[in-house]
Amino acid sequence: MSSVTLHDVRFIEPERTRNYLNVDYGVFSWLLTKDHKRIGILYMFSISLMFILGGFFAMMMRLELLTPEGDLLTSDTYNKFFTLHGIIMIFFFLIPSIPAVMGNFILPIQLGAKDLAFPKINLLSWYLYMIGAFVGLYVIITGGVDTGWTFYTPFSTQYSNTHVFGTTFGAFIVGFSSILTGLNFLVTIHRMRAPGLTWYRLPLFVWAIYATSVVQLLATPVLAITLFLLMFERVVHVGIFDPALGGDPLLYQHMFWFYSHPAVYIMILPAMGVASEVVAAFTRKKIFGYKFVAFSSLAIAFLGFLVWAHHMFVAGISIYSAMIFSFLSYFVAVPSAIKVFNWTATLYKASVAWMTPMLYILGFIGLFTIGGVTGLFLAALGLDVHVTDTYFVVAHFHYIMVGGAVMAYFAALHYWWPKITGRMYPEWWARLSALLVFVGFNLTFLPQFVLGYLGMPRRYHAYAPEFQVLNVMSTAGASILAVGYALPLFYLIWSLRFGHKAGVNPWGAVGLEWTTSSPPPKENFHETPVVTWDAYDYPAMLKAMGETQNV
Amino acid sequence: MLISDFPLFPEQGSTVAGQVDALFIVLSVITGSVSILIFLLIFILAIKYRRTPQNQLAQDQEPPQMLEAGWIGIPFVIFMGMFVWGAWLYFRLARIPDNALDVYATGKQWMWKFQHSTGQREINTLHVPVGRPVRITLASEDVIHSLFFPSFRIKADVLPSRYRTMWFQATRTGRFHIFCAEYCGTQHSGMIGWVEVMEPTDYQKWLAGGSEGSLASQGEKLFQTHACNTCHTNDATARGPVLVGLYGSDVTLGDNSVVKADDNYIRESILNPQAKLVKGFGPIMPTFQGQVSEDDLLKLLAYIKSLGGAPAPSPAGTPQKEQRR
The missing domain is CATH 2.60.40.420 (Cupredoxins -  blue copper proteins)
Known part of the structure; x- marks a missing residue:
């Protein structure tokens, strides 16, 4: 066994051209694959379709909101559209996005492993996801659901006459996909690191995925229980949440947010991991305060479990418990702030390349900051009473989930695209898309903060006329955003055939994934790598490469 | 515009x-x-330290860790x-x-x-x-x-x-x-x-x-139409507890626990009378769940409030508990 040293990095373009894509062909070589890379690709296809579908519902909502009157869609249709938008984007796109696509593809390679610990369970996860997705699609085709993605009782159990059972059943199934993926990652990270790859040599993406997996494993079963009880009450009419049957509607909210608040961290922690990878790669620097960034992921995962009732400050909980949840919510803001400051500090005396993944991540840091600081407003009890359930909340969580998680997903897609496909995307078009997404996003959601403080409630099909100007701005922004998101679909597919060959390490980045060929061979590495360097050891690597190579 | x-x-x-x-x-x-x-x-920082042919390498220099x-x-x-x-x-x-x-x-x-x-x-x-x-x-x-x-x-x-x-x-x-x-x-x-x-x-x-008259008087009419007054005669020997002076007072239940007769207690005692039986009274009151609308419940509440109560009437709901002196 020979070790791959930094010095070898640019020289090991292997002669063998067999890779995971051309090792075998045929539908079943994909549908029955146990290769983590192919499963990652399967996820990429599935969630891209879901993203397009969820985006369609978003666009229809924005078009409806161009005018104060409810004139484009009926109120029932509008209610179904925002419900489906939320359910699809959260359960079927954001939660699997970075972990199931990038985590699946990149994580084992970053660890120097041949595959995940349980390849068959990995495939099972994708099938569970697909079953859940088909149940969801069946619901959409047969009439939809109008409860909001939160399924609040007793509306969902007694009053809604739409497909609540089917939808919650779909979310229930897809939850198991998430649990199994988390379990698989945890075991892999513990057991399958390459020789010499100690915990503090791990890329920060691995730390972030580790923290995410802990949350997936511990929180998602609570969602399963909650949705099961909801289905049970809806079908059998046993009083659990419905007061008319002797249940307690607030119990539902507690149980729902016990999962759904940590779920926010399932979405944002991997995004933070991507940010660390990309910042390091495009500054050629070790992330400032590596251990702080690593442990802040774990701190967020832990504290994320203790703040759920901050969604319920006006719901009728006691003011003393509200006080405790507000207090703890400010705690969770600290590790998030640590990360932002550390990424910024990494730029100091760096070599910053303004390439597309970096543009997306610089945008991510800015938008995540806005999303984070507006969370401070919502955690302030007396202020939350006014802004909760308004467009202020809508803007806040879109800054975190779209400005944060989706931006990072696109950054990851561009950053690892050469590794996944062996081809470069067209840089000019990609930069344009990053710019459009950033501008469009801000134009869409900044006005919504103002709308929210003015008092426009969320989930409104029609609204008071004085809110129109800001809504028109928001819809205009959404159109730009849609173009920004649509562009990659075209140029990435184009690049599969016409893109430049990527080579082993197009970015001049360090990390085990940049030591194997692009696309990687089926077994990832021809020989098991031995790690002798710290994460992001750029000075050593660049010395090895010499300063002449211009990337 | x-x-x-x-x-x-x-x-x-x-x-x-x-x-x-x-x-x-x-x-x-x-x-x-x-x-x-x-x-x-x-x-x-991203502009000042942008990558140029002269700046391929990040400098091996970090901001102070004290940050x-x-x-x-x-x-x-x-x-x-x-x-x-x-x-x-x-x-x-x-x-x-x-x-x-x-x-x-x-x-x-x-x-x-x-x-x-x-x-x-x-x-x-x-x-x-x-x-x-x-x-x-x-x-x-x-x-x-x-x-x-x-x-x-x-x-x-x-x-x-x-x-x-x-x-x-x-x-x-x-x-x-x-x-x-x-x-x-x-x-x-x-x-x-x-x-x-x-x-x-x-x-x-x-x-x-x-x-149509004050809310309390409308409540009083409902009190009669629902025949509440046949048991709650406001006589200490009647089949139902006395309601005069009830609102906001402490009530001792059958298991000797004490609860405050606030809005939610009264609401529950109408809809689900068996839940908190007053000490000394049997479970004879029928449930009014589904028979009294929320509007009428509020009228009954207003009537019971009008019968007087403890000196500092307590508002409903947990969040106001600290208000009691």
């Missing part, structure tokens, strides 16, 4: 509006300046300040002034029904006097709603399971939005209305307009 058609900041209509706005503005200034500082830093302690410690202290201010305001919002005017609100798909203690009833409109605290007791007939007065900066979820209260004191006359803020089904965005804040004299005139 006039600038007045395009507001960027909501009008202030209540005593707490200014306090909420003050917190909002201070938070905006603090977080806005920190965010702009971060954006500028990113922008300047870590700074940006953990300083934000934490600021966050704690935000927490204390927010909690202080929340407690103020929960403390209901003693001389508050009582109004009862029922949310139902998809309208707001308001009842005044003088007996007036209105739908999607609420008339209140300026300069006087108004306490609203909230009930829902079906799903969860949320009564939201943006100009007063308050909202409260309205639950089908129990009463809650909220209060405000309007500071200027005029017409302000009422919204439902918790999604409640098809016509959620149509579950809106107006609060009309009037001069006290105008309000008195408005009250003088027709009503």
Whole structure:
């Protein structure tokens, strides 16, 4: 066994051209694959379709909101559209996005492993996801659901006459996909690191995925229980949440947010991991305060479990418990702030390349900051009473989930695209898309903060006329955003055939994934790598490469 | 289009509006300046240290590690300040002034029904006097709603399971939005209305307009039509407990535990009488679940309140417990 040293990095373009894509062909070589890379690709296809579908519902909502009157869609249709938008984007796109696509593809390679610990369970996860997705699609085709993605009782159990059972059943199934993926990652990270790859040599993406997996494993079963009880009450009419049957509607909210608040961290922690990878790669620097960034992921995962009732400050909980949840919510803001400051500090005396993944991540840091600081407003009890359930909340969580998680997903897609496909995307078009997404996003959601403080409630099909100007701005922004998101679909597919060959390490980045060929061979590495360097050891690597190579 | 058609900041209509706005503005200034500082830093650093043929290598030089302690410690202290201010305001919002005017609100798909203690009833409109605290007791007939007065900066979820209260004191006359803020089904965005804040004299005139007698007297009629008075004769030897002086007093139950006879206790004792049996009384009262509408329940409540009670009547709902002295 020979070790791959930094010095070898640019020289090991292997002669063998067999890779995971051309090792075998045929539908079943994909549908029955146990290769983590192919499963990652399967996820990429599935969630891209879901993203397009969820985006369609978003666009229809924005078009409806161009005018104060409810004139484009009926109120029932509008209610179904925002419900489906939320359910699809959260359960079927954001939660699997970075972990199931990038985590699946990149994580084992970053660890120097041949595959995940349980390849068959990995495939099972994708099938569970697909079953859940088909149940969801069946619901959409047969009439939809109008409860909001939160399924609040007793509306969902007694009053809604739409497909609540089917939808919650779909979310229930897809939850198991998430649990199994988390379990698989945890075991892999513990057991399958390459020789010499100690915990503090791990890329920060691995730390972030580790923290995410802990949350997936511990929180998602609570969602399963909650949705099961909801289905049970809806079908059998046993009083659990419905007061008319002797249940307690607030119990539902507690149980729902016990999962759904940590779920926010399932979405944002991997995004933070991507940010660390990309910042390091495009500054050629070790992330400032590596251990702080690593442990802040774990701190967020832990504290994320203790703040759920901050969604319920006006719901009728006691003011003393509200006080405790507000207090703890400010705690969770600290590790998030640590990360932002550390990424910024990494730029100091760096070599910053303004390439597309970096543009997306610089945008991510800015938008995540806005999303984070507006969370401070919502955690302030007396202020939350006014802004909760308004467009202020809508803007806040879109800054975190779209400005944060989706931006990072696109950054990851561009950053690892050469590794996944062996081809470069067209840089000019990609930069344009990053710019459009950033501008469009801000134009869409900044006005919504103002709308929210003015008092426009969320989930409104029609609204008071004085809110129109800001809504028109928001819809205009959404159109730009849609173009920004649509562009990659075209140029990435184009690049599969016409893109430049990527080579082993197009970015001049360090990390085990940049030591194997692009696309990687089926077994990832021809020989098991031995790690002798710290994460992001750029000075050593660049010395090895010499300063002449211009990337 | 006039600038007045395009507001960027909501009008202030209540005593707490200014306090909420003050917190909002201070938070905006603090977080806005920190965010702009971060954006500028990113922008300047990313340009100054951009990759050039001369700058292929990041320099092996880091900012001082002490920064870590700074940006953990300083934000934490600021966050704690935000927490204390927010909690202080929340407690103020929960403390209901003693001389508050009582109004009862029922949310139902998809309208707001308001009842005044003088007996007036209105739908999607609420008339209140300026300069006087108004306490609203909230009930829902079906799903969860949320009564939201943006100009007063308050909202409260309205639950089908129990009463809650909220209060405000309007500071200027005029017409302000009422919204439902918790999604409640098809016509959620149509579950809106107006609060009309009037001069006290105008309000008195408005009250003088027709009503079917005070809310308590309407409750008394219901008390007879539902035959409550056959057992609750207000005689110590009757089959039902005495209701005079009940409201807000301590009640000893069959298991010797003591509960406060607040709004929610009375509501539960009508809908589910067996849940908390008063010591010395048998489980003979039938349930009125599904037989009395939320509106009528509030009338019965107003009647029982009118029978007098403990010196400091307690408002409903857990959040107001600290108000008791």
